[in-house]
Amino acid sequence: MTDPFTPEKRSAVMRAVKGRDTTPELAVRRILRAAGIGYRLGGRGLPGRPDLVMQGRRVAIFVHGCFWHGHDCARGARAPKANADYWTAKIGRNRARDEAAAAALEAAGWRVVTVWECGIRAPGFADRLVAAVRDQAAAVSISAASSD
Incomplete structure (x- = not known):
C-alpha cells in the first residue's frame, strides 16, 4: 500500500506528532x-x-502511547503496512529503551508507574492511578487490561 501523502506532507504530519503535553x-x-x-x-x-516525577515519593510516571511503545493491546499490536521493517525496528528500539530506563530507575530506588494510552479510558482508571502513586509497592503498569 502506498502512502497517500507526498513526502513533504508526510514529513509535516510526522513533525506534528507531539512528544509532550499529549492528550x-x-x-x-x-x-x-x-x-x-x-x-x-x-x-x-x-x-x-x-x-x-514526584521527587519526595521517589515515583516516576511514564505516559506511553500504545502504538509508539508497542503495547500488547489492539492499538499497539497494529502493524503498519508501509515501511513495515522500519516501524517494527523503531518500536522494538522504543520498547528496549523503555525497559532499560525503568530498570535504571528501579535500581536507583525509584518506583516506576507506566500509564498506557488505552488504560486512560478504562473504568476506574483515576482510582488505580492515584492508588499506584500513593502505594509503596513496586513498579506498576496501568492499561485497559490491568485490574489493579
Missing part, C-alpha cells in the same frame, strides 16, 4: 492535580526522562 499526559496530570498530588514535569537528569 493522555494531560489527562493524567488533571487526575493527579484533582487528587492533590504534586508533581514536576520532564524528569531531567533521570534515566528515560519520565513525563512526571
Whole structure:
C-alpha cells in the first residue's frame, strides 16, 4: 500500500506528532492535580526522562502511547503496512529503551508507574492511578487490561 501523502506532507504530519503535553499526559496530570498530588514535569537528569516525577515519593510516571511503545493491546499490536521493517525496528528500539530506563530507575530506588494510552479510558482508571502513586509497592503498569 502506498502512502497517500507526498513526502513533504508526510514529513509535516510526522513533525506534528507531539512528544509532550499529549492528550493522555494531560489527562493524567488533571487526575493527579484533582487528587492533590504534586508533581514536576520532564524528569531531567533521570534515566528515560519520565513525563512526571514526584521527587519526595521517589515515583516516576511514564505516559506511553500504545502504538509508539508497542503495547500488547489492539492499538499497539497494529502493524503498519508501509515501511513495515522500519516501524517494527523503531518500536522494538522504543520498547528496549523503555525497559532499560525503568530498570535504571528501579535500581536507583525509584518506583516506576507506566500509564498506557488505552488504560486512560478504562473504568476506574483515576482510582488505580492515584492508588499506584500513593502505594509503596513496586513498579506498576496501568492499561485497559490491568485490574489493579
